[in-house]
Amino acid sequence: MARQKQNRGACAFCGKDYTRAGMKKHLAACPDRKKAIQKADASKRKSQPLYHLVVYDACDKNNYWLHLEMNGSAELEDLDRYLRAIWLECCGHMSTFFAGKAAYRDPELERDEKAGDVFSETAELLHIYDFGTSSETMVEVADVREGRPLAKHPIALMARNHPPEYPCMECDKPARYLCMECQIEEDETGLLCEEDAKDHPHDEYGPLMPMVNSPRMGMCGYDGPAEPPY
Numbered sequence: 403m404a405r406q407k408q409n410r411g412a413c414a415f416c417g418k419d420y421t422r423a424g425m426k427k428h429l430a431a432c433p434d435r436k437k438a439i440q441k442a443d444a445s446k447r448k449s450q451p452l453y454h455l456v457v458y459d460a461c462d463k464n465n466y467w468l469h470l471e472m473n474g475s476a477e478l479e480d481l482d483r484y485l486r487a488i489w490l491e492c493c494g495h496m497s498t499f500f501a502g503k504a505a506y507r508d509p510e511l512e513r514d515e516k517a518g519d520v521f522s523e524t525a526e527l528l529h530i531y532d533f534g535t536s537s538e539t540m541v542e543v544a545d546v547r548e549g550r551p552l553a554k555h556p557i558a559l560m561a562r563n564h565p566p567e568y569p570c571m572e573c574d575k576p577a578r579y580l581c582m583e584c585q586i587e588e589d590e591t592g593l594l595c596e597e598d599a600k601d602h603p604h605d606e607y608g609p610l611m612p613m614v615n616s617p618r619m620g621m622c623g624y625d626g627p628a629e630p631p632y
């Protein structure tokens with residue numbers, strides 16, 4: 403897709419908007435996050451290393467990104483499940499984590515490895531979902547703190563990008579739908595605004611797809627829901 407300005411997203415604690423990089427600085431200082439941490443530290447959950455992960459789509463890292471906090475005791479399996487729910491799952495393809503930035507060259511990791519063990523060896527992971535029409539996701543450790551998890555789940559969502567604004571291929575208004583036939587057969591973006599979607603003639607690849615907040619949109623027919631699992 404065309405080059406875009408840095409897409410912003412909202413802090414889950416205070417609701418303020420930042421870019422992916424700006425959010426990293428913000429989360430380290432956010433007063434509402436500090437309060438949430440104090441509250442969690444008064445809970446009975448088990449104290450452990452907690453990893454601040456910056457997650458982004460390898461092809462479109464300024465548009466699609468997440469800031470997560472992962473428990474040291476959680477397994478890579480938990481992170482895989484999270485990424486599938488929020489971004490990736492279309493039809494149950496295989497997925498693998500590699501330590502480092504390169505698939506095949508860097509070691510492949512076992513799904514039952516714990517975050518605490520993995521991230522004491524490497525600060526970067528590459529996740530590949532689907533070895534046909536691949537989605538590649540980068541995971542970087544931004545920070546680590548010792549404390550009690552923010553919730554009972556293995557992973558907490560601290561920030562997520564807003565849906566990127568793409569222009570309609572007919573009129574440049576914000577696109578709301580995607581036509582797979584235009585994309586595959588006509589070499590167009592296939593992006594359509596509300597108005598232009600109404601009388602669009604194509605249906606060979608099924609009805610127009612409402613846009614979803616995921617870097618996998620349209621790949622292998624992915625059409626969402628792109629919601630976090632918890």
Ligand SMILES: [Zn+2]
Nearest residue numbers: 413415416432
């Ligand atoms: Zn905040």
Ligand SMILES: [Zn+2]
Nearest residue numbers: 492493495622
């Ligand atoms: Zn698929």
Ligand SMILES: [Zn+2]
Nearest residue numbers: 570573595598
């Ligand atoms: Zn339009």
Ligand SMILES: [Zn+2]
Nearest residue numbers: 581583584604
């Ligand atoms: Zn079309």
